[in-house]
Amino acid sequence: MRIAVIGTGYVGLVAGTCFAESGNTVTCVDIDEDKIRRLREGEVPIYEPGLEELLKRNVADDRLHFTTKYEDAIPGADAVFIAVGTPPDEDGSADLKYVLAAAQSIAEHMTGYTVIVDKSTVPVGTARKVKERASQHTKLEFDVVSNPEFLKEGAAIDDFLKPDRVVIGSESAKAAEVMDELYAPFVRTGNPIIHMDIESAELTKYAANAMLATRISFMNEIANICTRVGANVDKVRKGIGSDARIGSRFLFAGLGYGGSCFPKDVKAVVRTAQNANYDFKILQAVEDVNERQKxxxxxxxxxxxxxxxxxxxxxxxxxxxxxxxxxxxxxxxxxxxxxxxxxxxxxxxxxxxxxxxxxxxxxxxxxxxxxxxxxxxxxxxxxxxxxxxxxxxxxxxxxxxxxxxxxxxxxxxxxxxxxxxxxxxxxxxxxxx
Ligand code: NAD
Missing domain, CATH: 3.40.50.720 (NAD(P)-binding Rossmann-like Domain)
Structure with a gap:
């Protein structure tokens, strides 16, 4: 298949490289000219174990290309993945300006039926906004699919090539088929491709990150009690982690979570809840605990x-x-x-x-x-x-x-x-x- 990926950050670059690795022809687009120049010169602008080798191999085999021009990537593409940033707005909600700008540029350069894929982490309702924005700029047929990304920085290649699950939110059987075909090489061991409605797919990503952030803040609170009562959080961790309902992973106390995802995604869920007139008490506390822990x-x-x-x-x-x-x-x-x-x-x-x-x-x-x-x-x-x-x-x-x-x-x-x-x-x- 012919694929375009918009945004060459941690997600876009890994997704583009891995789709090329499975035999597709991929063109990655970024508006950051310096990043694209470096990529074209063979320099990988981020550190991600295993990425450089894979990227260079696929560039050498002519399956992976980089450009700043949508016109070099979109015409003829079967699927276009939007993997641009969604930083928090002033009020904590996800800022969709990059996603919608990408949707418009895709629509302007499409030449036939295209599956537009929201890979960025975006609030419920974004696929509808992407569809609206794209419709204003093309008369051609297209579908919008939500396909949130669950990779972890530091293990991103493995996570992408061997995902625990792939989540696809779609209203169109035709688009779902394109997605199934694209992901088939990565789920050969039997891990599921989970199909659902678009809204549920959009919320799944936030729910996953919110749950993980909650585990971290929860264990940090346990650690803070340990200090006060003379207990040891590492022993408590082992004691509870052996319970299959709890599980041993992601239970380490420390200095709190950081990175580009948990902080902004927790904020975004709190904001989404507020917009739906719901007070998400736990998540507000998760964020407060994290700020204190840092x-x-x-x-x-x-x-x-x-x-x-x-x-x-x-x-x-x-x-x-x-x-x-x-x-x-x-x-x-x-x-x-x-x-x-x-x-x-x-x-x-x-x-x-x-x-x-x-x-x-x-x-x-x-x-x-x-x-x-x-x-x-x-x-x-x-x-x-x-x-x-x-x-x-x-x-x-x-x-x-x-x-x-x-x-x-x-x-x-x-x-x-x-x-x-x-x-x-x-x-x-x-x-x-
Ligand atoms: P990033 O900031 O590393 O990269 C985003 C890239 O998009 C930048 O290079 C930027 O120049 C480019 N861009 C912005 N607007 C553009 C446009 N209109 N056209 C083309 N390129 C454009 O971001 P990231 O960490 O890769 O995250 C991307 C999305 O994926 C976010 O929504 C994030 O929440 C989500 N996500 C991130 C991770 C992670 O571990 N980093 C994991 C899962 C999901």
Whole structure:
């Protein structure tokens, strides 16, 4: 099939590459000229494990192309995936201007029946708006389908090629057939393609992210109680996770969720509920708890060193909102670091992949950048672990101690053993452990 993908971010680039990998001819469109120039020169603008190799192979095989021009991608396409950003508006609802602009440009360049696919995370009712906008710009036949994306940054290729499920919301049997054909190679092991009405498909994505965010905030609240009553959240986690109704995944306490999805999607569901005259009490609390949790590590630092941190210097390990990505959107690291700087401290940071992102977008020159984890530590009053990259999991703590001014560790992800560190002479702070 001939496919076009609008938007070459984390979702669009992965979707385009994977559809090319399964034999389709794919053209990816983005309005960001610099991104497209870099892609055309063979440079992958984001860090996503496995993406570069797959992308280069499909470009070399002439199945994957990049352009800034809709006219190069849309004519003759069987399906066009809209995978542009849907950032929160001022009131928390999803801003649909990029989605609707894409819908209009698609309609203007269609040359025959086309399936327009909403892949971006969009509120209920968006497919109808996409249909309306497209209808104003073409007389040709088309269908709009909702096909939300569930990939996780850091494991995106695997998630796309072997999805737990594919959700398709459609009113048209013809469009549903095109979608089934496209996804057939990815569900050969029997994972389901779940067909439903468009509204349910649109809400499914938000419900999934809202549920996951709720688990995180719930466990963070349990951790905060643990601290107060002398319990250990890691033991509680194992104790409840072995119950099949609960399950063991996504139960880790920490510094709260970040990234480009959970924060904005939780806000969007709260807003959707308000618009439907419903007060979604749990989700409002999920968001409040998360905001508080992002500041917790700083409060532990403040509790130990006092509120005036002038003259204090800290080593930060991890900047991205989670491991295996360079994405720093809504990353807890930014909250922690800004709070430390505001209290007068200086900071040296290290992250395996997100330092360019930090330099150019999130922290600039406000912090010093280390070239490896160990030299981030030199002369620091404490090590603060923010993101649990694998390479931070088993450091040589004797060598760490030699570099630190004082042997203190603030472990924002509970990856170290309190017992082992205390036996080695460290002062250890964890989250509910
Ligand atoms: P992103 O910000 O990384 O990329 C969006 C891209 O769209 C940008 O490159 C931008 O230049 C481009 N764009 C904007 N308007 C355009 C237009 N009119 N024509 C062509 N290109 C245009 O976004 P993302 O993280 O890939 O997310 C995209 C959507 O997918 C969002 O709705 C998000 O909620 C959803 N989603 C994201 C993830 C994730 O892990 N990042 C997972 C599932 C779903």
């Amino acid at each position: 500041r917790l590590l700083f409060e532990l630092v403040e509790g130990h060193f006092g509120s005036d941190l002038s003259g204090k210097h800290f080593a930060i390990w991890g900047l991205s909102f989670k491991p295996n990505t360079d994405d720093m959107r809504e990353a807890p690291a930014v909250v922690v670091i800004n709070a430390l700087l505001a209290a007068g401290a200086t900071v040296r940071v290290y992250d395996p992949e997100a330092m360019e992102e930090a330099k150019h977008r999130h922290l600039g020159e406000t912090v010093a950048y280390a070239t490896n984890p160990m030299n981030a530590l030199d002369g620091a009053d404490a090590l603060i672990l923010v993101t649990e990259w694998n390479e931070f999991r088993r450091p040589d703590f004797d060598a760490v101690k030699e570099r630190l001014k004082t042997p203190i560790v603030f472990d924002g992800r509970n990856i170290y053993s309190r017992k082992r560190l205390e036996e080695s002479g460290y002062t250890y702070f964890g989250i509910g452990t």
